[in-house]
Amino acid sequence: MKRVELENLQSFCQLSNARQIPRLGLGVYQAAPGKETENAVLWALQAGYRHIDTATIYDNEASVGNAIRKSGIPREQIFVTTKLTEDDQGYESAIAALELSLEKMGLDYVDLYLIHSPLCGSELRTKSWKALETLVEQGKAKSIGVSNYGVHHLKELLGSNPTIRPVVNQIEVHPWLIRQDIISFCESQDIAVEAYSPLCQAVKLQDPTLAKLATKYSKSPAQILIRWSLQKGFIVIPKSAKKERIEQNADVFDFDIADGDMAVLDSMNENFVTEWDPTVAP
Numbered sequence: 001m002k003r004v005e006l007e008n009l010q011s012f013c014q015l016s017n018a019r020q021i022p023r024l025g026l027g028v029y030q031a032a033p034g035k036e037t038e039n040a041v042l043w044a045l046q047a048g049y050r051h052i053d054t055a056t057i058y059d060n061e062a063s064v065g066n067a068i069r070k071s072g073i074p075r076e077q078i079f080v081t082t083k084l085t086e087d088d089q090g091y092e093s094a095i096a097a098l099e100l101s102l103e104k105m106g107l108d109y110v111d112l113y114l115i116h117s118p119l120c121g122s123e124l125r126t127k128s129w130k131a132l133e134t135l136v137e138q139g140k141a142k143s144i145g146v147s148n149y150g151v152h153h154l155k156e157l158l159g160s161n162p163t164i165r166p167v168v169n170q171i172e173v174h175p176w177l178i179r180q181d182i183i184s185f186c187e188s189q190d191i192a193v194e195a196y197s198p199l200c201q202a203v204k205l206q207d208p209t210l211a212k213l214a215t216k217y218s219k220s221p222a223q224i225l226i227r228w229s230l231q232k233g234f235i236v237i238p239k240s241a242k243k244e245r246i247e248q249n250a251d252v253f254d255f256d257i258a259d260g261d262m263a264v265l266d267s268m269n270e271n272f273v274t275e276w277d278p279t280v281a282p
Contacts, residue, residue, distance in 0.1 A: 021111070023230060024250060052080055080107065083113070115128050115149075117281070145168030150281070177270075178269040209268065
């Protein structure tokens with residue numbers, strides 16, 4: 001994966017297909033459809049974010065689209081990701097699913113379309129990927145990738161000699177869940193790692209070691225975690241529906257975590273999964 005300097009909120013990562021994705025984005029998982037999601041997306045765009053990550057299963061795609069239109073920002077300046085849910089996997093159903101997502105959002109295309117998880121099994125995974133390739137050919141998805149894929153799922157996909165290789169694997173990553181095996185494999189295959197739940201869904205924000213580092217750098221624990229992910233080379237999508245938190249989460253480009261402190265954070269791994277772990281599915 002080709003990386004760029006972490007200069008500001010508009011810093012990009014160049015994907016293996018030569019397209020660019022903003023390194024920091026807003027995730028809208030668990031944001032209620034309607035005003036909560038619309039406000040969160042509008043606040044993020046006003047703060048300078050240009051990357052919004054949603055999914056069919058979140059039930060807030062329409063609200064994301066409404067916010068994008070209300071923002072007045074040209075569509076081509078906003079990177080939009082959505083995801084194919086397990087219920088829609090398969091060739092025809094995956095194509096229909098993105099068409100419905102686009103209709104809900106009022107968009108002609110998404111910048112990134114991901115298979116949300118590998119839970120549906122090998123046959124449907126393979127058919128779904130063929131559908132995603134077709135969607136790229138049709139111009140409805142600019143880039144395609146996967147989410148929650150373990151190494152064996154990635155090997156299965158790459159071993160099928162796909163016409164288009166995945167550019168992203170979106171997985172849960174934070175200092176308590178390092179996933180070095182998946183990360184190393186992704187790096188070896190030029191697949192960008194995108195970190196969801198980078199704040200560990202707030203359950204570890206009171207960690208004493210994290211608190212000490214936050215004090216040392218005069219930053220919040222959340223900012224330390226986001227900066228850790230950025231310095232690891234990940235694309236990061238912290239979620240918040242609060243204006244001040246959305247703005248604070250973007251204020252991470254004016255400091256560097258020293259190598260020694262990065263090593264401390266790296267040493268905290270305890271394979272702590274906050275919610276689900278499809279990476280281990282057959």
